Amino acid sequence: MMSSKIQTGITFLKSADGQCQADFFNARGRVSRFLLAGCSSLFILLIAMSALAAEDQVTGQADQPLKWRSVRKLIHTQVTHKSTVQDKIPVERFRLQNQGTPEEVEIRAGLPASMLHNDFEASVKVHSTAAGLHLGLVLILPHQPDPRTGKPLESIVVGDTLRSVNQWQTMNVKVTQKVVEAALRRIRADLNRPDIRTQEAIIAGLAIVVEASPGEAFFDIGEARFGPLIEPSKALMQLVSSPQTQPDPIEQVRSFIPLDVELGGLMLGDQPVILRLAPDHGEQIETIRQFRLNAVWVPDYRDTDRAKELFDAKIGVLATPPHPEFEPGDFSRLIQALPPLDQQCPNVSAWIQGTRVTPEEHAHLLAWSREVRSADRTFQRLQMADVTAAEGAVAREIDLVGIGRHVVGRDITFGALRNMLVRRQQSGGQLSCPWTWVQTEPSSAQQAWRQNLGFRPATIEPEQIQQGVYAALSAGYKGVGFWKTHALELENPADRETAIAIELACMEIELLEPFLARGRIDGYLALQTRGQEKNPRGRGAESRLNSALGGRTVGATVSGYEGPETHDAAVISGKGNTLILATAWDNVSQFVPGPMYEKEVSLVVASSETASAWQISTTGVYGLPREVTAGGLALKISDFDQCAALIISSNPTALLPGLEQKIHALAPVAAARLAELASLKYVRVLRTVEMLRAEHTVPPNVDALLSQSKQLLDRSEFELSTNDYHEAALRARDAMRYARQAQHVCWNDAIRNLTSPSATPHAASFSTLPDHWKLMHYLEQQQQRLSDNLLASGDFEALRSVSQNGWKVDVLPKSSYLTTTDIVQDSRAGRTLRMIAWKSADAAHTVQTDAMPLLVTTPEIPVSSGDVMLVTGRVRKGPATSLEARRPLVIFDSELGPESSVRADIDSEWSRFEIIRPVGQSSTFSVTLGLMGHASVEEVLIDDLSIRKLPALTASGAIQLTGSEKSLEASGDGQSPDNSARTSPRE
Structure with a gap:
């Protein structure tokens, strides 16, 4: 030795x-x-x-x-x-x-x-x-x-x-x-x-x-x-x-398109990309190519024939790997390990291991991930998972963490979604390549509920799909998944609208990919519209200073829980050029898309003295006038419609030829698809307006808006026939904007007297407005059958504590908030319910989630299918509430759940709320009050809570009221509505 x-x-x-x-x-x-x-x-x-x-x-x-x-x-x-x-x-x-x-x-x-x-x-x-x-x-x-x-x-x-x-x-x-x-x-x-x-x-x-x-x-x-x-x-x-039975990993031939992370970006097949994926539902390869996706999620890893077909088509394959077998309740004790995955799944580019994974499921996710990494020792393919919270902890094991939330039809704006994506990326430890799902259809719960009651399905508008994509790109995310639960049939007009919206969004991503794939978010600029006062001189100088120092926020705040106060633009730097991604935000487009249009917006971009700017789209590129100011380039965007992309560069000779060549290839297809999408939307809106006429008086200017939309459609078709693709695309966008305005006028008429668009399930989408007016007229005609208050303790006068008479209090475990709930005496209102949540001293060391820290639920009330429940009450802020708490209270019911919650603005004075809920298959009904946990202190007082019931007329419970005749009709076959519903792995 x-x-x-x-x-x-x-x-x-x-x-x-x-x-x-x-x-x-x-x-x-x-x-x-x-x-x-x-x-x-x-x-x-x-x-x-x-x-x-x-x-x-x-x-x-x-x-x-x-x-x-x-x-x-x-x-x-x-x-x-x-x-x-x-x-x-x-x-x-x-x-x-x-x-x-x-x-x-x-x-x-x-x-x-x-x-x-x-x-x-x-x-x-x-x-x-x-x-x-x-x-x-x-x-x-x-x-x-x-x-x-x-x-x-x-x-x-x-x-x-x-x-x-x-x-x-x-x-x-x-x-x-x-x-x-x-x-x-x-x-x-x-x-x-x-x-x-x-x-x-x-x-x-x-x-x-x-x-x-x-x-x-x-x-x-x-x-x-x-x-x-x-x-x-x-x-x-x-x-x-000695030589072994298996080839060396380096020598083993790859039969998949590699997906890797390099230099802060994603590489697919050795090319920097923004990942564009969707779940696979057996669509033809040509259909997937038409969507312009570069990856497809095949949920069943055993479907090797499908994976091979996609690989041969040069489309990345994402698959859910097999599960190892663990001891029940103990993920540290393995019963059966996984076999080698290099031979079992040879065409897979990366693994997807779940969507909407909650913190309670993280132990299983991480144990599963370790076993997959061990079984995939040869190729070590990336692992992906979409989580609801604690993304920083998950990122230690999962390579690509998905973050997101469905907002269509909910009281959460697209701007708030963008801010949430930014906030959670930062709180997760600056995740290198986060990705998110974009909603292309209503949630499975909403679809099932509407189907059970025989209501017409809600429609996701193409602008909502595009707005979801813009939110992801504006947050700097490197992957966008288009969530769907069925194959898109291109012969079906509704599916074709969705398919074209996905294709156009992917075309925009393709065009901007050289700037987005490895670009870095340097900050955000607030856009100035005509009529807005300019920022004070000192404020502008401060923004430029922040920019020079590499500050995250430049002139616009993106860290709040609510949406942006105005339109803004993300500043994305990379490869010597700067991309300005300007996006229009509002407070209503998650329900029915608003105009999202400005005749002109302006902004100042920090740049070198020799820099110039160009506005680019899938159908054209043109230079913007150079107006040099103390802060850089002063730029103006004319006819700002939903989103605009500007390129700032000091070397146009190296940049423009490649851009022009790409746009030349995209323009014919992009213009044709935009014209077709505008036509499909016009026809659908026109049909819905005609259905509305049978239920309610349509506002007078709707017909004029639709007539203008039709004229612009005809103009777009003409320009397309002359190969003027850019002009054809502009006119098609204008046609969609006028159709959007017609939708918005009808929707504003419907929600005029509602606490929130979520107060009734039919006001959350333009396509369901005929059902909304049927319900309103039904309630108006049947008021005499409305019950008394079924919540005897709703005035809180007889309650000594909230735990009495069937009330329930739920406190989020391991929360960064401390909470309390009690019955207090108000000098003017008598006894009221008080809910308080405040940040604990060790909040900085607690995992941050979007779960509500405090929930109070009423006693359950027996109901039957077809009943209509009317919930009313009064609320106000308590004196301890922080100034930043604009909408601290959430109100939802057991029938539709938190996704259809009401979040109205409240202040220190009492205000009234009202919720209307038709009952589907539920046997009991209750109302839950929750605090959001978005401010340092949230205090809310509730009083006069009432739950009243309008019993169903028939066993089927189907409500068929025509507003013009004011008559009640019920389905006479005595059969319950179809209870079938598609299910999906993600809500």
């Missing part, structure tokens, strides 16, 4: 006979708890040693160094390495630059092979700017083949952890029965093989493992000591280094 001292800094370690020892640095993949159960390529040749040497041998010559190298395939971290000399001692210096998502980095050095024995120990001198480095021994089990690769199993025996920084320290690792058994337990659990033993195990190297955190870190590795060495037999070394 012998002990060695080796100084680093020399390239190869040579044996006595002059042969170079090959390194073993082909290991890839993550180490979970410092375990690498792996398929590394290990080619180890022994250093000739004298078995009779008893004394320690200390060497530092150039023919015997350690060679340290990073061995992990990294996504978010760049590792650079150089050899240097410090105090006449050679050291290896490593620099870690993490782009925002923590991940483990492993640095290895090969050692002369030694048999595992209890006297072996090693030490390494380390100087680091970051704590948390771990030293370990690389252990090879030559008689234990890895079932996933056929190669010898590999593990790491863990030693010291670095606790101090900015000073030289010695880290040690020693072989003991305890540390070896700990390593065995981990590898046995990972592979579900209790028979794994350390028979004739070999020590093959040293490993330093560290978790790279966002930012930069350095560490130097100095001299290392190790030994004593016991030379393995030649037969044992041949067993370790």
